[in-house]
Amino acid sequence: YPSPRPTSPGGLSPYDKDAPIHTVDEFINGFMDELNFGRGVSLARSSRNDQYIALSKAVRQNLQARWMKTLARQYEEQAKSVAYLSAEYLLGRQLDNALLATGMTDVVEEGLDALGLSLDRLRAQETEPGLGNGGLGRLAACFVDSLATMSVPCIGYGIRYEYGIFRQEFEDGWQVEHSDRWLALGNPWEFPHPEHAVTVHFGGSTETYTDDRGRERTRWLPAWDVQGVPYNYMVPGYRNGRVNTLRLWSARATRAFDLRIFNAGDYVEAVRAQTFAENISKVLYPEDSTPQGKELRLQQQYFFVACSLRDQLENVLPKYFDLANLPDRVIFQLNDTHPVIAIPELMRLLVDEKGMEWDDAWAITQKCFAYTCHTLLPEALEVWSVELLGKLLPRHLEIIYKINEIFLDEVRAAYPGDEIKLRRMSIITDHPERSVRMAYLATIAGSKVNGVAALHSELLRDKVLPDFSAYWPDKFTNVTNGITPRRFIRLSNPGLSDLITQTLGDEGWVTDLERLRELEPHADDPAFREKFRQVKAANKQTLAQVLSTRDNITLPTDVMYDVMVKRLHEYKRQTLKLLHIVTLYEQILSGKVAVEDVMPRAFLFGAKAAPGYRIAKEIIALINAVGKTVNNDPQVQGRLTVAFPANYNVTLAERLIPAADLSEQISLAGKEASGTGNMKFALNGALTIGTDDGANVEIRQLVGDDNFFLFGMLEPEVEATIAEGYSPVSVYENNPQLKATIDLIASGHFSDGDRNRFEPVISNLLGEDRFLALADYAAYLEAQQRVEAAYADPDDWSRKAILNVARSGFFSSDRSMVDYIDRIWHTPAITQ
Ligand code: GPW
CATH class of the missing domain: 3.40.50.2000 (Glycogen Phosphorylase B;)
Incomplete structure (x- = not known):
């Protein structure tokens, strides 16, 4: 495969034929259409928010044509793509970036000026999407920017939190938190697709049964479900005609909730129960590097990865795709341990739902995941209590136990009699309570494990995961972070x-x-x-x-x-x-x-x-x-x-x-x-x-x-x-x-x-x-x-x-992407 390098600007003219807006007049027309017919207001009566939204929608027109073309090219090439799984994307304001990527700034400035409006003032109207805490979320945003700029197929998956990171104020010098109502005035940068909602299940129990080929199988009998509605965001490459996708999931009550309402005596109480489902994507947990182990957070994690895997298998891949070839088509990059529940989820989909044998499914799963660790602090390494995980995701817990059992048999064979090592390497720990070490699960299942700077990768190998790096020296690598x-x-x-x-x-x-x-x-x-x-x-x-x-x-x-x-x-x-x-x-x-x-x-x-x-x-x-x-x-x-x-x-x-x-x-x-x-x-x-x-x-x-x-x-x-x-x-x-x-x-x-x-x-x-x-x-x-x-x-x-x-x-995060591609992903760039 050719290793992609960033495409230099001028590869495509910023005003290429797909874009509807090239001139000041075209911009003014586009803007006025969005204002008059999109917002339903005249210029004279429009608010600054009307103007900001009309402006954004005019600018995004130039990206949309390229977006569709990028998706079409990707589909034609059936190229391997990166599915970046991240609980956080700290994007920053979108308008400025869209203007830069399209090269429209001058035309827009002139057009607004002619209308007696100021670009600077309208820019300030945007509330940034604060869907992350800090470095980890911002890194994800830089990476998707670089991949788009390098014409590498990538889809970023995450959660559309209704409330992002809190707004901080000081009262007598003391921090007080206010909710971040970033969606309150409308969001011109997202494309909701409720018709593509997917269902995600929780709770319940499992049972074994004999399938029509006489094989002993297991199935999950979940207790409740929610729907994930995809909201698509454009990720524009820098003046290269590419636009990749960021797909953020929002939770919504399913039909099952509606039926319950219909059958319930207390209608108002039943409608209230709907908000239970919608709570899943309500708010970003504001802890940076110190996970809290809360049930809702585990729900969020499973919710977005279950939606994303389903989306890949059922919407992105062609019909009748042979899943044995999955590793040729997608690599799921795990941004820290937050999305690691995707590993047992893929196993469940392949074994329970597609009827694959365990070993075949495991071989595929191992090739489809790679894990990035972002910390050395022991308190930041995520663990989930077995009790909580078993209650929320009983089938996944069984699968994790089986992965662990098979892995520990391997370790036992490699180090006979070393019970201490066995206990050290087990995914399940008993202290301080019986729980699942998500970093171990990711390390065992992933094709690669990387740290985020040279020193960090070294310490990760030698101090955090020494048993694993001794057992699989080639699994460990470094990719130093970057910024766009x-x-x-x-x-x-x-x-x-x-x-x-x-x-x-x-x-x-x-x-x-x-x-x-x-x-x-x-x-x-x-x-x-x-x-x-x-x-x-x-x-x-x-x-x-x-x-x-x-x-x-x-x-x-x-x-x-x-x-x-x-x-x-x-x-x-x-x-x-x-x-x-x-x-x-x-x-x-x-x-x-x-x-x-x-x-x-x-x-x-x-x-x-x-x-x-x-x-x-x-x-x-x-x-x-x-x-x-x-x-x-x-x-x-x-x-x-x-x-x-x-x-x-x-x-x-x-x-x-x-x-x-x-x-x-x-x-x-x-x-x-x-x-x-x-x-x-x-x-x-x-x-x-x-x-x-x-x-x-x-x-x-x-x-x-x-x-x-x-x-x-x-x-x-x-x-x-x-x-x-x-x-x-x-x-x-x-x-x-x-x-x-x-x-x-x-x-x-x-x-x-x-x-x-x-x-x-x-x-x-x-x-x-x-x-x-x-x-x-x-x-x-x-x-x-x-x-x-x-x-x-x-x-x-x-x-x-x-x-x-x-x-x-x-x-540059472009260099980080080259390193990920060479060392981990092996994804080619799209040509033409
Ligand atoms: F603990 N980082 C972060 F590793 O911003 F999960 N939030 C987090 O929850 C974690 C890490 C986690 C940061 C690191 O602290 C920082 O050193 C690094 O540059 C950044 O992630 C991106 O890799």
């Missing part, structure tokens, strides 16, 4: 994009990001550095403007922007960043440092905490309290500014990242699987201060040690420190500055004299400090001094920043 350059530089950083295009001579870098290497010689050119600085300065102005209107935050624009944006998690160590800020402040208060000698900086945070994660919410409150005090203390003379805009999301990331000078990637070594924010910052010309963790390792190798501020323990040192019996209190007692810093917080200085207010954070740090923030504190401060020294030389800083951009091409 379309959204995360071309769209979000137009200033830098224009500078790159001017310098390189064409726009080809947008689909061939390694071409950024051509910028390297310009890093030494003073004129280029000056232009680069102007772009950064303009991005700061834009951000300051956005935060002023969005959050009523006042930001200086002539200072270093030091940015830490990611989910709030102890292992990511927002507290270490906070200790740095409080240290700088304490040094001013105590007179250790004259305020004139403090380097002016703005510290920007963005972070949501899982609503039930107490200590994470306390940390948010503390950041806000420190910000309030520092920002308002006249002794600081405005040199330190802390800004924490609420509700960090993709839309805000697109503004924050291009304005950053310094990227904070300070997780404890060995805890962050990869990180992808780190890549976005480097690509946008921020320097990283970071630990030797996740993809930071590869970023540093590529950009060079001189252009990266490394600090902190390495993973083996972390292990050794913990093994020796780590005592955070003694670190505190032996470092006077750390002591002064923590004591300032404990004194009530940031809490109107209330010494108890932040006691939970303090005692967590001094008593436990699970992620060794105090142990890395001194090294972090030292690295921050190196940052200040480097920033004092603007020309040299610019040089480093430009080299970060020039050497970040590797982190």
Whole structure:
């Protein structure tokens, strides 16, 4: 098979013949039709929402023709396709991306202008689909973007949550969650297909029977069911005429519910029962990397994979397709363990429903799945209690037991007498309660298992799944994560994009990001550095403007922007960043440092905490309290500014990242699987201060040690420190500055004299400090001094920043896709 490379723009004209809108006049006509006949309003009486929806529907017309053509080509070629199974897609706004992909921006801007409307204002009307928590969901969105751009057949499957990730607000600095009603004003980007609804069953029991060939078989007698309605979304390739599909499932009550209503005495009560079915796709669970083991979540997982498998077998494949050839036609990529219940589901479909023999079905299943692990945290590895799984999916539990039994027989034969190994490798564990280890099931069934950065894949092999990697060394591989350059530089950083295009001579870098290497010689050119600085300065102005209107935050624009944006998690160590800020402040208060000698900086945070994660919410409150005090203390003379805009999301990331000078990637070594924010910052010309963790390792190798501020323990040192019996209190007692810093917080200085207010954070740090923030504190401060020294030389800083951009091409998700294709999927690109 030919390994696809991204198709460069110009492969097809952005205004090819399939698109109905080419000119300003055609756009105006299309827009007015959508407004008058789609919305039923005149321009004069239309609301901004009417205008946004009409605009989106006019733009999407240009994609729809290409969408149908892509599907037709795919069908003609009967090509193998990727079915990406992910419980989350953190897509970000759709309108901008559609305009970019179609190349319609100028025509639309001109047309709207002629009508007295502003594209910027209409853009702002869109609520982003927040159907994910953080990195994992955003990665899925980047991957489907890259596959479309590379003309690789892919369908993304997921859940159309009615409420996505919660909207965060602060009340007295404390996080409060509001529901995200992203669908409230209508969604012009989805295509519902209720006529293609599929039924999914739950509960009940199983029974054995003898089939007409005299074979002993098992069947599932489920107790209840729901329907999954597919909602299709277009995934446009970048100016290549391709549009792939994202198919999100929404739950709806079945006829069975209707009948119950009909037969029930209490009609109103029976109608109410319908909402039970609809609850399944109601809300995204807001826990990132800490699954809760709730029944509704297991229902969600089974719901979307059962719909997706059914869709593949019955709608995507031709009639009378020989399922023995399934692995030639589709590879199901499991985005972490959330969709792993698809494995016993495929076995059930093949064995129970299609009458296949177990061994044949297992051979097919093993070739059809591959598993990506995204974590090293033991608490993030999903397990389901046998009791819950057996109640909800009794047949699947039996199948899992049988997979385990056959596998353990193999292990027994390979390691005779090693009962301990047997217990270690069993899918079923008895502690703390009898449960199913989903990562083990995925590893045993999958053709490949991959980690998401070089270090992560190594630790996954050696620390998390050592027995399995010893048994199947070839099953384990790495694919380092990536980010789409379309959204995360071309769209979000137009200033830098224009500078790159001017310098390189064409726009080809947008689909061939390694071409950024051509910028390297310009890093030494003073004129280029000056232009680069102007772009950064303009991005700061834009951000300051956005935060002023969005959050009523006042930001200086002539200072270093030091940015830490990611989910709030102890292992990511927002507290270490906070200790740095409080240290700088304490040094001013105590007179250790004259305020004139403090380097002016703005510290920007963005972070949501899982609503039930107490200590994470306390940390948010503390950041806000420190910000309030520092920002308002006249002794600081405005040199330190802390800004924490609420509700960090993709839309805000697109503004924050291009304005950053310094990227904070300070997780404890060995805890962050990869990180992808780190890549976005480097690509946008921020320097990283970071630990030797996740993809930071590869970023540093590529950009060079001189252009990266490394600090902190390495993973083996972390292990050794913990093994020796780590005592955070003694670190505190032996470092006077750390002591002064923590004591300032404990004194009530940031809490109107209330010494108890932040006691939970303090005692967590001094008593436990699970992620060794105090142990890395001194090294972090030292690295921050190196940052200040480097920033004092603007020309040299610019040089480093430009080299970060020039050497970040590797982190394109297009490259990640090439690696998945070569190492795991073996799917060719569509030609023509
Ligand atoms: F725990 N990640 C995430 F592995 O965003 F499932 N949510 C999650 O629930 C998990 C992982 C899970 C992140 C990783 O923390 C991050 O390091 C990685 O870059 C990202 O997934 C994409 O691979």
